[in-house]
Amino acid sequence: MQGEAPAIEIRDLRKLYGDKAAVDGLTLTVPQGCFFGFLGPNGAGKTTTIKMLMGLAPPTSGSIQLLGLPMPERSLDIKQQIGLVPDESMLFDHLTGGEFIEFVGRIYGLDRAMARARADELLDLFELGSSPKKLIAEYSKGMRKRVAMAAALIHRPKLFLMDEPFEGVDAVGARLMKDILLDQVRHGATIFLTSHVLEVVERLCERVGIIHEGKLIAEGLMADMRGTAATLEDAFVRALGMEHAAETLDWL
Amino acid sequence: MTQIGAIFWAQWRTLYHFYPRRGVAWSAIVGFIWYGLWTGAAIVMLRVFSNPSQIPVIRIALPGGLLLMFLYWQVVPLMLATTGSSLDLRKLRAYPIPDSQLFSIEVLLRVTAGIEMVLVLIGITIGALLNPALPKWSLLATGVYITFNLIIAVGLRDMMARLLARKRIRELVFFLLILGAALPQLVLARQGMVSPQLRLLITRDNWQGWPWAAASNLILGIRLAPSLAVLCAWTLGALVFSRWQFSRTLAFDSDAANARGSKSGGRSWWIEWFYCLPSTLLKDPLGALIEKEFRFLVRSPRFRLVFLMGFTFGLVIWLPMVFVPHGPLGEFFVRNYLTVVCVYSLMLMSEVCFWNAFGFDRSAAQFYFLAPVSFTRVMAGKNLTALFFMLIEIVMVTTVCILLRMPLDARRFAEAYSVAAVVMIFLFSAGNLLSIRQARGVNPANSFRTGAAGQQQATLFAVYPVTFAPILLAYLARYAFGSQAALFVVLAIDAIGGLIVYRVALDSAVQTAERTREAMIAALSAGDGPIAD
Numbered sequence: 212m213q214g215e216a217p218a219i220e221i222r223d224l225r226k227l228y229g230d231k232a233a234v235d236g237l238t239l240t241v242p243q244g245c246f247f248g249f250l251g252p253n254g255a256g257k258t259t260t261i262k263m264l265m266g267l268a269p270p271t272s273g274s275i276q277l278l279g280l281p282m283p284e285r286s287l288d289i290k291q292q293i294g295l296v297p298d299e300s301m302l303f304d305h306l307t308g309g310e311f312i313e314f315v316g317r318i319y320g321l322d323r324a325m326a327r328a329r330a331d332e333l334l335d336l337f338e339l340g341s342s343p344k345k346l347i348a349e350y351s352k353g354m355r356k357r358v359a360m361a362a363a364l365i366h367r368p369k370l371f372l373m374d375e376p377f378e379g380v381d382a383v384g385a386r387l388m389k390d391i392l393l394d395q396v397r398h399g400a401t402i403f404l405t406s407h408v409l410e411v412v413e414r415l416c417e418r419v420g421i422i423h424e425g426k427l428i429a430e431g432l433m434a435d436m437r438g439t440a441a442t443l444e445d446a447f448v449r450a451l452g453m454e455h456a457a458e459t460l461d462w463l
Numbered sequence: 464m465t466q467i468g469a470i471f472w473a474q475w476r477t478l479y480h481f482y483p484r485r486g487v488a489w490s491a492i493v494g495f496i497w498y499g500l501w502t503g504a505a506i507v508m509l510r511v512f513s514n515p516s517q518i519p520v521i522r523i524a525l526p527g528g529l530l531l532m533f534l535y536w537q538v539v540p541l542m543l544a545t546t547g548s549s550l551d552l553r554k555l556r557a558y559p560i561p562d563s564q565l566f567s568i569e570v571l572l573r574v575t576a577g578i579e580m581v582l583v584l585i586g587i588t589i590g591a592l593l594n595p596a597l598p599k600w601s602l603l604a605t606g607v608y609i610t611f612n613l614i615i616a617v618g619l620r621d622m623m624a625r626l627l628a629r630k631r632i633r634e635l636v637f638f639l640l641i642l643g644a645a646l647p648q649l650v651l652a653r654q655g656m657v658s659p660q661l662r663l664l665i666t667r668d669n670w671q672g673w674p675w676a677a678a679s680n681l682i683l684g685i686r687l688a689p690s691l692a693v694l695c696a697w698t699l700g701a702l703v704f705s706r707w708q709f710s711r712t713l714a715f716d717s718d719a720a721n722a723r724g725s726k727s728g729g730r731s732w733w734i735e736w737f738y739c740l741p742s743t744l745l746k747d748p749l750g751a752l753i754e755k756e757f758r759f760l761v762r763s764p765r766f767r768l769v770f771l772m773g774f775t776f777g778l779v780i781w782l783p784m785v786f787v788p789h790g791p792l793g794e795f796f797v798r799n800y801l802t803v804v805c806v807y808s809l810m811l812m813s814e815v816c817f818w819n820a821f822g823f824d825r826s827a828a829q830f831y832f833l834a835p836v837s838f839t840r841v842m843a844g845k846n847l848t849a850l851f852f853m854l855i856e857i858v859m860v861t862t863v864c865i866l867l868r869m870p871l872d873a874r875r876f877a878e879a880y881s882v883a884a885v886v887m888i889f890l891f892s893a894g895n896l897l898s899i900r901q902a903r904g905v906n907p908a909n910s911f912r913t914g915a916a917g918q919q920q921a922t923l924f925a926v927y928p929v930t931f932a933p934i935l936l937a938y939l940a941r942y943a944f945g946s947q948a949a950l951f952v953v954l955a956i957d958a959i960g961g962l963i964v965y966r967v968a969l970d971s972a973v974q975t976a977e978r979t980r981e982a983m984i985a986a987l988s989a990g991d992g993p994i995a996d
Binding site for chain 1: 469477478558561
């Protein structure tokens, strides 16, 4: 049953902050094995949605099922099968990259020796092994994203939830991360990511959803979403209705 | 257990990486002195409790002593808004860790809020075990009593932290907290009521249902079975309460709670006027810097809590002493009430105003280095902001004193304000240096400080005596010469010396900031391990 269920099934999800709905009646289904891009302008509700999926923020109403299991009722079972690339503030800055990955591995139930061995391999894979004593606090933004992704992989999850995984990552690092993610999808994993880098989304994702002011305004296959537009960026701007020319200020 | 082990291992690695870079020797020395003193107290307890001839004294004093320990462990951290180390649930909630394991770790971490009491209880336990006249129940009694304190501390802390995270409710809770703090002392101050009220809590013939009475009975071998039952019942009750509070904390969404309390309407004209006040009095960029500080601090829950505590707790805690009419203590407080409350307020506010001036607005620190403004001016802006809030604090204290018809005259005003001014000059001097040398990011949205950085705490332990030494000299002069004028003369000399020290310290701080800006910004932007400290 669990194998046939969608990786993510969200029904009428709402999250209110005071009077304001950060997410307003979101309904979305992401099939297993899909590379899904969740797009939207700043403040659209992407991070709030992903926080609710991660179990970091309780929804005001609506339901979430991940890998066929209801959230938050089965949150422990769900979390065990998820790989997170969260906001970078969730990293532990006073650990080295290797220590952080090992820590995450142990939290996911790997024994210490295996967690350490996998951490070393992941550090090498993500080209972070050259400075093993460097603290995460001393990492660049791109390195922080890489270490977060490395940690997300350590327990071989079935579903990845990623909040802006390519933010601040250089071209080489982004290429590496893309290859690894595509490989995971080929092996049956599902990836749900938010990103502002539309070129990356266009190249990687087979399905996309666009959220604006808390509501899902478009969702479908990449080719359908792009339609007649030359690029995903054009389609994105058109979907948001923000095609007007940039105005300039007199004094500028 | 793997997960608990992993969390503690990660915290150990965090401390291992952090402290060698931040003056571990200094922290160790001051920590050694502080905990050495408490170890000394534990040894005294051990000697007293191991001496059969002291049993009559122990019988009388033990329930009250255990009550004081309970208060030190549970109430004092809430009053000081410093509740020890705690799990960083914001980071850990994303992982598949059962709530029960998180709760267990949180219970163990409550030791950090009362480690001094654990030391004293160990002394009592060993002493009682060595005493041939006492039964051997002390180990069980103190074990259960410590467990009770650890568990109840989780519930109290979680409940308070959640309540203080909600706008509007936060203010109500705060005033209830003040009332709670005031009540025992007001009862104490009302002579005639003291004896029966106190007896209910601490003496031998008190209600035997209190946990401290039950623990005391167990140690002394009195009513063993009922006392053990009572203590276990309290511990079980604490467990139910704390688990309930902890599960509510896990499900708590502080962003949503804050948003519920926020008004969507416009801002009051007077608060906008208040924010703009510095810009009307001072030229930019200093005016702009201070205006930014005003806006930032007033919006910080941590600052608002400490600011309110600064004058309300000061007044409430020391007020009853004034009404104790006889004896040197009562007379001292009648004569020096305003001075004592002003200095107490300064000390409470110092955490948000002096010691870590850049910690609160860590994100702005980088801007200060980039902006075309001298760092001296940035620091002066921070000092002037602190001075302004301190003045408001002291004026409010004075107003309340006047409304309460306290025995105040011009001399007392002059003395209180002069002492506060001198203390402030020295606190600013030390604070500017520490703000640069020990910069540390702080979350201004947290009402409760989970714990001070070890090194900062250690430094303050050494800095406070130095900053208060000039005041002590002034009072010694008054005592030696029997003249109030001598006090003011020495205070004037202190102020002149303090201003020189301030100037030197400011220059030194600015030079250090320019030299170590990279390390400072890194320190300010660094987060924590799985356990926030």
